[in-house]
Amino acid sequence: MAPPASPWSTGGMTTTDAPTTLAARGISKSYGDVRALADVSIDIPRGQSVAIMGPSGSGKSTLLHCLSGILVPDAGVVSLGEDAVSALRDKQRSLLRRRRFGFVFQDGQLLPELPARENVALPLLLGGKSRMEALAAADQWLARLGLAGMEARRPGELSGGQAQRVAIARALVHGPDVVFADEPTGALDQATGHEVMQVLTTTTAMAGSTLVLVTHDDEVAGWCQRLVEIRDAMIHADQPITGGTR
């Protein structure tokens, strides 16, 4: 039997050795008459952590969804390294998200029937790993994130912060190129939110993954290296965060 994937390895999934840049070129997206993104371009080098901020309705979640292949822009191109994400068919984009991306949502979105370790192991099981390998890797990640002894607990038996750490472990267990986080601390109190951000930024950095995070909270954004501000469907400001935690 092959040894379980190290928490800091790619988990055996397909990744390129060269630094992989996530890029958007002139992307636009509308919902009916409402324009959510208008001619947006951005380059995010591998390993960078980027916070996307903006007022309600500015288009920040739409940008994250387009970058992650959840949505296809009406115009423009999204690419990950050499791969044109926005040109892929739905099935191929699903495969790409499964293999090369990790996701952390606002309220974790863990499966309520599965214990923590099976929730974390899910991406590996979907990728064809054996149950034993997948669970071993999941247990390692849970231990790394301070959840040793809680592997058998179900989401309803965890606190909000613990559940979010399980979601982070699930996002990183298969060694993704990019982790997308949509308001990952939105449902948490300030102290727990800081704790979760610390875990999220340090673990993605140590795993060598890119972090793209959507937030409306300055303090949360302060954990990243770069701040992109969206206003009225366009990038209003794009600057490094001085004194960023990562």
Next chain:
Amino acid sequence: MSVAVNLAPRLAIARIRATRGAGVLDAMAVLAFTISSWLALTVAGGTWMFYRRWSVDGALSDAQWADVAPAYVGLAGFACALLVVPILGLGGGAARLGARGRARRLASLRLIGMTSGEVVRMSVIETIVQAVAGVVLGSVVFAASLPAWQLVAFQQQHIRAGEMLLPWWLWLAVVGALLLLSVASTVVGLQRVSISPLGVARDQSPSKLKAWRLAAVVVLVAGFLIYSRFSSVASLVGLVTTVGFLAVVIGSINLVGPWLLQLVSRPRTRTASVPRLLAARRILDDPRGAWRNVSSLALLGFVAGFVVTMPVTTTGAPSDVYSVSFVRDVQTGVAITLGVGLVLAAMATLMAQASQVFDRAQESVALERMGVPSAVHARVRRSLVLVPLAVALGTSVPLGLLLSTVVATEMDSFPVVGVVMLAVTIALGFLLSLGAAEACRPLQAGVLSQQQRRND
């Protein structure tokens, strides 16, 4: 009360207008009430017809049938008793449809200040509106289907159009029972999910079902086997006692069923297959609910198993024209009962799976975003249907066969239906249930393709 009365129809209309949303569940609840009231009226109408043929002079064209007319009433009553559970179950299921989604919605209303009493009243009003719509439609379908029954003959006499028409008081009793049950199911269902302003948290490990359930059923079956050796069904008291004992044994399948599902599903969690893992975990999460979805098929399985060697006593020789007709009538009655039961079971499966699609919409969307292929959802649904179905039929058919052979030894008997009908029932049970699960694909696709504009 006025808040509930004002709000309930507005919310219902808003849901129905949202074409891709949970409005489908409202339509499905009305459909389920329509089917359950149509079939309830049909089985009641059939029994009423046999009663009238027996009690009204001249109703039977051939007076020779008068002697066995009470037996027809008794057998029709037995079929009614068998079908009453799945019919009421379908009505109750319709009332619980989308309970989780509804609970979330109601929790939001609690947050903005509605009292728990107002929330319950609002849900009851919603259910009553759906049930009344279903009952009206069901009555129309029942009336429209009456001419079709003229193709069927009992007692060497084709059913006449008006024969199955119910008197007003019996119609009222049937639909009243359905309405009452739907209201009761709604109230009990809401208490189970305990609506609080903070929503519904039922994500903790469920307590395991205990093995005493199996022990109780083994004791009951053994008791019946011993009892049947020393009892006689020749007298009315003996017959009633035996049928009563048999009903308790049949009912006990529902006691052991959830435990067996738990037993079968636990080892199935040790798999690397995500669909199988999710299905097994969902069954373990609520084995009673999973069993409830197939309990009517378990009942049918028992009936199908039982009638393979069910004894039918006749007054004349087997070659006698009346005896031959009587046996044929029993076969027709059994086929109709099984057919009605299969339709009910398929509808129950459809409702349960459709309800799950909407109740788990948020999780499904999250999985889809993570890149989980939509085929996984379909495979989970198939597993969720097939595993409980296999356990239900695997338990009930052998039990039916076992008990019927014991009863059969008591009388001079001959098989009413062969293994063909048993095989057809099992095959149809699987096919209809799978079809019901597959019918949820468009609903799942609708949920996944729903592009909600987030607060971005």
